[in-house]
Amino acid sequence: xxEKLLEIMCCPETHQRLAKAGTELVxxxxxxxxxxxxxxxxxxxxxxxxxxxxxxxxxxxxxxxxQDIPVMLIDQGIPIGQ
Numbered sequence: 013x014x015e016k017l018l019e020i021m022c023c024p025e026t027h028q029r030l031a032k033a034g035t036e037l038v039x040x041x042x043x044x045x046x047x048x049x050x051x052x053x054x055x056x057x058x059x060x061x062x063x064x065x066x067x068x069x070x071x072x073x074x075x076x077x078x079q080d081i082p083v084m085l086i087d088q089g090i091p092i093g094q
Contacts, residue, residue: 013064013077023068023075025086033065033074041065041074041090051094054087067092 013032021030042061044050050058053073064077073089075082 013066013080013082018066021066021082021084023073024084025073025089026068026070028069030066030068030075033067037067037074037092038062038064050090052087053089053091058090065090 018030018032022028023030041050041058045058045061048057052058058076060078062076062078063080065074066077066082067074068089072092074092075084075089077083
């Protein structure tokens, strides 16, 4: 993801800054997706693996990146620490 684009992007809900999620977190989330245990903000199972993620400044929500496109829909944000 382009760094300049990341600088101007923010959480669509709280307008907090976003940062790229670390590889370790993305790998953990993908394992949970494969196990069928990861849910999004509206308690729907996340079925599709993610290529990366943008994590909100407070560390509570991750917006998935798939095929180099960030999914910035509030309902599809993934709560961290579930």
